[in-house]
Amino acid sequence: MMRVSEGTHVRLGSTWDGRGTNFALFSAHAEKVELCLFDSKGRREIERIALPEHTENIWHCYLNDVAPGQLYGYRVYGPYDPQHGHRFNPHKLLLDPYAKKISGRLVWSDAHFAYRAGSPREDLSFDRRDNARAMPKATVIDETFNWGRREPRPNATWEETIIYEAHVKGLTKTRMDIAPELRGTYGALAAPAMIDHLRRLGVTTIELLPVHGFVDDRHLVERKLSNYWGYNSLSFFAPEQRYAKGAALDEFRMTVARLHDAGFEIMLDVVYNHTAEGNHLGPTLSFRGIDNASYYWLMPDDPRYYDDFTGTGNSLNLTHPRVLQMVMDSLRYWVEVCHIDGFRFDLASTLARGAHGFDRNSAFFNAIRQDPVLANVKLVAEPWDVGPGGYQVGGFPSQWSEWNDRYRSTMRRYWAGEGNLIGDVSRRMTGSSDLFNHDDRAPRAGVNHVTVHDGFTLADLFSYNEKHNEANGEDNRDGSNDNLSNNCGHEGPTDDPAILSLRRQLRKNQLACLLLAQGIPLLLAGDEVGNSQSGNNNAYCQDNEIGWIDWSDLGDRENDMTDFVGHLTAIRRRFAQIRSRQWVTAKGINGSYSVLWLTPEGNEMTEADWNFPEGRFLSYVLGPVESHEQALYVVLNAAPDPIEFRIPNLEEYKTWSIVLHTTDDDVDGVPRHPNTTMQAPPRSVIAFAGQR
Secondary structure: OOOEEOOOOOOOEEEEOOOOEEEEEEOOOOOEEEEEEEOOOOOOEEEEEEOOEEEOOEEEEEEOOOOOOOEEEEEEEOOEEHHHOEEOOOOOOEOOOOOOOEEOOOOOOHHHOOOOOOOOOHHHOOOOOOOHHHOOEEEOOOOOOOOOOOOOOOOOOHHHOOEEEEOHHHHHOOOOOOOOOOOOOOHHHHOHHHHHHHHHHOOOEEEEOOOEOEOOOHHHHHOOOOOOOOOOEOOOOOEOHHHOOOOHHHHHHHHHHHHHHOOOEEEEEEOOOOOOOOOOOOOOOOHHHHHHHHHEOEOOOOOOOEOOOOOOOOOEOOOOHHHHHHHHHHHHHHHHOOOOOEEEEOOHHHHHEEOOEEOOOOHHHHHHHHOOOOOOOEEEEOOOOOOOOOOOOOOOOOOOEEEEHHHHHHHHHHHOOOOOOHHHHHHHHEOOHHHHOOOOOOHHHEEEOOOOOOOOOHHHHOOOOOOOOHHHOOOOOOOOOOOOOOOOOOOOOOOOHHHHHHHHHHHHHHHHHHHHOEOEEEEEOOHHHOOOOOOOOOHHHOOOOOOOOOOOOOOOOOOOOHHHHHHHHHHHHHOHHHHOOOOOOOOOOOOOOOEEEEOOOOOEOOHHHHOOOOOOEEEEEEOOOOOOOOEEEEEEEOOOOOEEEEOOOOOOOOEEEEEEEOOOOOOOOOOEOOOOEEEEOOOEEEEEEEEO
């Protein structure tokens, strides 16, 4: 028998204080809550304790004899009344939403559903089977960790930031220069070979796909697949165990410490918009059985069903103060306990929804804005969801940066050969002021990307016109059909040297534009070595060679562009105007400018030049930020033919020297004088430094 006292409601979850453990669980509509303690293997329930107190809708108790390592779960009593939004079923063991460690894995069976599977009444029926044996359990932990006497954490300014998006397992699973037992784990992220590679690239920030504890959907498990990407969260505090060899939290923090020591920031892709419990016919694993009516958006006219803004079956309701508190507590936990430097919020529009749709003054935004712990971390939104009015690119507050899908679509279309885009390209290369120049926002508001985890890789973008997702088991119906890709004349792999050369060239052009563009660049891990997913543009369930990065071309003279990316990031560091905090301005009455748009003849562009039929040539000069710095002259030629152009004749610059040429690896550095005639080869990017 445990020694039970009332404990406190102040801190949710399980909190060990060195003598015992406090347990606290929020539920506004529960009638009774039981804490269930399990043996060390999670197979046998050894104690069941009714929580004796509830304060402000938080049920709590303190157990003197419970120490770190104790496995536990909850059973919550209340009405099972789906038609009024309540789905309590005490026969189902529930995971603590504040669990810091999860032990065991979910073993699928019909017992995980609160209703009788197969019943003609569907979720209006009631299931009395106990699911505890097949449920993962929360575990009491000791949160202390010795970070050592380390230098201050890296803190790249927003303007210096270059993001590298990667999957924990997929990044290192096939790296032959990492110890086999380490590949695919948290620890492998900080292996010497990986750190060396990141330094060669010149990135500042590693953004990890979800590491919050998640589960694999039943339909995927039955097809021998998994939720590989991790966008199926069940726990917002516990690091996913499958990426660890031992204690996940400590291994994760050790990796963060080593990456910080190497000078890299770590951002997490976080999924607070929905949970793994799915729609009204989904399982009861945690939130649904604890307080369904509080945690989720329910249909106002029929609360049996979920108001789904995410396309996953449910949406978390952050207008509820306790749900908002959980998200804020989670964010602070990852910053304070794990030293995370920033977050990318999946389907972030859902988080800011109110009764009347997306709200720029939502409780979520206001809570983030005033929180001192989050004041100095980087916040990036995926600024859309699938609900009404969900597309909100440019609509987030000034504290935020946003994924700029307009950059992605414009640059894909441009390098795929589409004409009449130079006006749009000019805006994308100079920070997308048409989207973000309001409310005192700066060019860093837009996170530019051409490829990310969702969609084609860069190699596949120029190898496939159609998606090839057959391995997902959905008859190729899943994934986007609108890829804006160009297979260069052949679908898939080829030995044709002309096609291979063109594909390499287009990859280099996209990388060059991404690093030359104002705004924050985001690189997809593996694009630098020509990683392919064989045309799969939705590899969310492919925990195998399709989803893992293929490093076999690392070191290959033709396909490995690691050093090329490193050259681009060096250019970005060299020219402060690429990293400007100010929006560009065209030439004014006094002759000052920060951008000067030029025709191939070297003249300032007129309206007729902007409307040139099928125009594919664009060139411009970015003036220096400081008078002693160099100007940058950029030439983009997406035409299939060479175009002759003149070096700018600007009185303040005596010569121009090439710093980048995507069709010529030998950047000669020879000074070119104003009015010198040159040729921009077909489908090329050239950049020059202007000498005063």
